[in-house]
Amino acid sequence: MFKEQTVGIIGGGQLGSMLSQAANKLNIKTVIFSDDKEAPAHKFCNKFIYSEYSNLNKIEEFVNLVDLVTFEFENVPFKILEHISKFKPVLPKPSINQIIQDRFTEKKFIRNTIGIFNNADIRLTNYALIKDKSDILKNKDLLPGLLKTRTLGYDGKGQLIINNEKEIDKLELNLKKEYVLEKKVNLKKEISIIITRFSNNECSIYEPVENHHVDQILRKSFIPANVNKDTLKKAQQQAKLFAEKLNYIGTMCVEYFIDENDNLLVNEIAPRVHNSGHLTINAYNVSQFENHIRAICNLKKVELNKIHNAEMINIIGKEIADYRKKSFNKSEFFFDYGKKEVKDKRKMGHLTILES
Numbered sequence: 129m130f131k132e133q134t135v136g137i138i139g140g141g142q143l144g145s146m147l148s149q150a151a152n153k154l155n156i157k158t159v160i161f162s163d164d165k166e167a168p169a170h171k172f173c174n175k176f177i178y179s180e181y182s183n184l185n186k187i188e189e190f191v192n193l194v195d196l197v198t199f200e201f202e203n204v205p206f207k208i209l210e211h212i213s214k215f216k217p218v219l220p221k222p223s224i225n226q227i228i229q230d231r232f233t234e235k236k237f238i239r240n241t242i243g244i245f246n247n248a249d250i251r252l253t254n255y256a257l258i259k260d261k262s263d264i265l266k267n268k269d270l271l272p273g274l275l276k277t278r279t280l281g282y283d284g285k286g287q288l289i290i291n292n293e294k295e296i297d298k299l300e301l302n303l304k305k306e307y308v309l310e311k312k313v314n315l316k317k318e319i320s321i322i323i324t325r326f327s328n329n330e331c332s333i334y335e336p337v338e339n340h341h342v343d344q345i346l347r348k349s350f351i352p353a354n355v356n357k358d359t360l361k362k363a364q365q366q367a368k369l370f371a372e373k374l375n376y377i378g379t380m381c382v383e384y385f386i387d388e389n390d391n392l393l394v395n396e397i398a399p400r401v402h403n404s405g406h407l408t409i410n411a412y413n414v415s416q417f418e419n420h421i422r423a424i425c426n427l428k429k430v431e432l433n434k435i436h437n438a439e440m441i442n443i444i445g446k447e448i449a450d451y452r453k454k455s456f457n458k459s460e461f462f463f464d465y466g467k468k469e470v471k472d473k474r475k476m477g478h479l480t481i482l483e484s
């Protein structure tokens with residue numbers, strides 16, 4: 129008989145909600161640990177623990193309730209994940225998070241992978257580590273560029289565009305932080321690969337998704353991507369190499385740029401389910417969320433089957449009000465994340481439209 133499992137999820141936003149719903153479908157219980165009392169996942173989990181992430185008593189209570197732990201966002205302090213892993217398995221493993229939650233060590237990992245898989249043609253944007261303004265001056269060949277904080281950035285937060293040398297003087301840098309300066313790529317396209325790796329080294333790789341960003345926030349994603357087949361195949365192969373090299377268990381995402389000369393460049397890796405994979409809920413037999421739960425709970429891999437082409441539109445900030453009043457036809461799926469507070473640039477929901 130299959131033993132009933134309970135998964136602990138750190139973070140209670142929309143990703144935690146969708147992970148909990150996927151687990152429910154598989155008869156797996158979830159306990160959400162969140163530092164937001166009103167976190168949306170409240171509604172979908174079997175138990176909700178509200179606490180600061182650093183409260184070790186609450187962590188102990190959480191750990192005692194679950195068989196294993198995963199997380200919905202990569203910025204969970206590494207020390208906390210490492211602490212939890214002394215008592216229960218944490219998947220994907222904390223050392224992966226440690227690498228990826230810091231843009232500089234993430235890029236070093238990717239560089240290292242390039243060295244190992246020479247013929248995979250893995251490329252990155254040009255970048256440099258920045259500690260103060262003089263480092264920007266030393267790297268002015270990277271301008272125009274994007275200055276990104278090493279840690280804690282998401283949805284374009286913690287990013288500044290520097291167009292030219294003259295703008296360096298006016299910049300307000302927080303000297304307690306370190307940054308990565310990346311040369312601005314003349315983007316032709318952006319794509320992402322959602323991949324789930326299971327403990328027996330088998331992988332499920334979804335069809336590449338094309339992504340459109342506005343003001344550094346994902347606006348829409350769709351399949352099929354309008355990009356040549358060789359590039360798409362290469363992106364999938366590279367994502368598989370990253371997942372293998374990391375010894376990753378669960379669902380992850382690799383974001384890519386395609387520049388004006390059709391070069392494929394790795395932008396970043398997300399060690400979690402990803403916004404660009406939301407369309408898999410309606411477009412596939414198995415969603416990225418279900419696959420994550422299957423992989424971390426050591427359930428059987430189910431062959432992926434795309435049922436529909438699809439487009440997903442993010443609903444941001446005040447836009448949610450109109451969607452809440454709308455009616456939808458049977459090929460449209462509206463997801464309201466149920467966030468109490470409407471904030472500018474906050475992802476409030478999404479709409480997936482299936483191609484008939």
Ligand code: ADP
Nearest residue numbers: 253274281282283284285310311312313341344
């Ligand atoms: P986040 O962690 O916020 O997702 P990203 O580094 O992925 O940060 O940046 C968000 C978006 O900003 C990208 O998807 C892309 O549209 C744009 N962007 C980021 N870096 C660059 C770059 N070097 N050149 C051109 N556009 C960029």
Ligand code: MG
Nearest residue numbers: 283383395396
């Ligand atoms: Mg990104």
